[in-house]
Amino acid sequence: MPEQIFSYNQLYQFTKNIFSAIGCSEEHATTATKALLAADVRGIDSHGVARLSGYVRLWEAKRVNATPNIRIIHESPSTAVVDGDAGLGLVVAVYAMNIAIEKAKQCGTGWVSVQNSNHFGIAGYHAMMALQHDMIGMAMTNASALMAPTFSKERMLGTNPIAVAIPAGNEEPFIADFATTTAANGKLEILQRKHADAPVGWIQDEEGNATTDAHALKNKGALLPLGSDSEHGSHKGYALGSIVDIFSAVLSGANYGPWANPFPAYVPMPQNQPGKGLGHFLGAMCIDAFRPADEFKKDMDQWLHRFRNATPIDAAQKVLVPGDPERLFEKERMEHGIPIVDSVVEDLTKLGQKFNINL
């Protein structure tokens, strides 16, 4: 697909100007920009600037509050519930993760469930905030229902990602960040643009039959849970997506399951919503609360080294550790720029024109 290359700084300035233009404070615009662009930098193109105009449309529809009063509404020594006041999830999740980290400093671990928020970008960004504190970071979020549980024709859960970041010593750290569906929506969109088929096991059609039609999701089909079908453990992917939903939304008082807020501003809100906004769940565990961090890191280095050097099936494809592919993207893109496909460039250009901001 035709694309243009932008430097991180170009995208940073543009994105921050857009967030400022909708009324975000200097601090919030900075926070939101860094969180959003982490996706582009790490190669998760579906979750970065490609979504910027979507966030703005949510603000235009009054579903996003650019000047939220984010606050703790309940807490214990190791836990808190945060009300995001309908703010950008990109900002609310960072606020909540900082609370988790502070609580972990005080009593070993910190766990924050968030209500009344919106999409928070990539989960991995929030989990990685813990690394510099010698903590394990965790982040998850629910999202609008696109996935059908095992045996279900109905969409009941979102792609509900889980991220876990684990510090190391000399080796590059372990950073898992994955949707609990077999394939994320972004991968389907790529196939749709190419007019290509999807592999069996990614989606089902409106009747619940396996299909390779990459457009089936738009035609009332559904994404499948990790595992694809019951013979291959789809009930496990369904369980994982459910856990993310319950920790993020039932524990906080947000909207859960099929009642989760849709991302596209043109999609009507679900009827009879039981809670407030989307939910997230953020966690931090201080390594020192378990064993001395330097001992742990020595063992993590050995773990990472051993796995990166496991005997490969094909000598040309080394065994990877979670986070390795994204790290390669980060190195490449911070040095040589970030490719943005033409359709997204066009979308951003139009967005800029609306606010008199040049891309």
Place this chain on the structure above:
Amino acid sequence: MPEQIFSYNQLYQFTKNIFSAIGCSEEHATTATKALLAADVRGIDSHGVARLSGYVRLWEAKRVNATPNIRIIHESPSTAVVDGDAGLGLVVAVYAMNIAIEKAKQCGTGWVSVQNSNHFGIAGYHAMMALQHDMIGMAMTNASALMAPTFSKERMLGTNPIAVAIPAGNEEPFIADFATTTAANGKLEILQRKHADAPVGWIQDEEGNATTDAHALKNKGALLPLGSDSEHGSHKGYALGSIVDIFSAVLSGANYGPWANPFPAYVPMPQNQPGKGLGHFLGAMCIDAFRPADEFKKDMDQWLHRFRNATPIDAAQKVLVPGDPERLFEKERMEHGIPIVDSVVEDLTKLGQKFNINL
């Protein structure tokens, strides 16, 4: 397969007598028996009395200590590391979960990483201990390496299960308990006995090729991570198994990855083990530390009701919530008895003869 029916009480007396015969205290024998039989009751036949003689062989090989001094070796307000002193995991994990629950009462959540332990039965049993305290329970354990990460020919991780138990009000609770491999080893053993093929996506052979040979695992093949292949997200199952391994064993100082202790006593211990025994990770989160438990349970009831009543693909197969199949087994087996296949009955009979204990 030919089988015999036993009452829970018959199996309970027999199992407890065996644990007492190898030197367990009255309290430990009771704890171990309840934890072990929870598997048979819940229909997870591979993890119950079928393993009893395996535990005894580990004791005979001096790999299990029947009179362990289980103790906390490090702690913070919300965390602890427990040294299991090579005791039965069935006992050590219960001890550790009780600490997690006590810590959750004090500061909202409790997290215990365990070193120097052995196999702990089904993860779900330990997670479910939290339910009566209006807490969410979590349990995971590492295990000897049988699974090959994505792109790897080598076995690097165990079936590393994750269990999460979430309380509800009037509805039956949510209890997820699953291996992070596509199929658990127990399912392969059933196919082997039937001389049947395994589905593509469960195992690979010694060279890393997909195979349907149910015996491939015994011939230096490997189980595949949840997701089966990279096109269907096996890197996600590999990431989950890794997280279980690191939380259970690197955080505690147990043996991780390919160094984890083997369950069969005849398998030599791995060389150059970096830690002590197997590792577990137990967690408890007090609902009240997030929001009033009665409000949470009302929402969980709605969640559970909504998912159990999602539109099914086939009217004959309702949509299930994690824990539902095991609950049906429990009801049936506590009323009508527990079927044990003849080969296991024979194994138990021989085991009883060794200690002069009747089945």
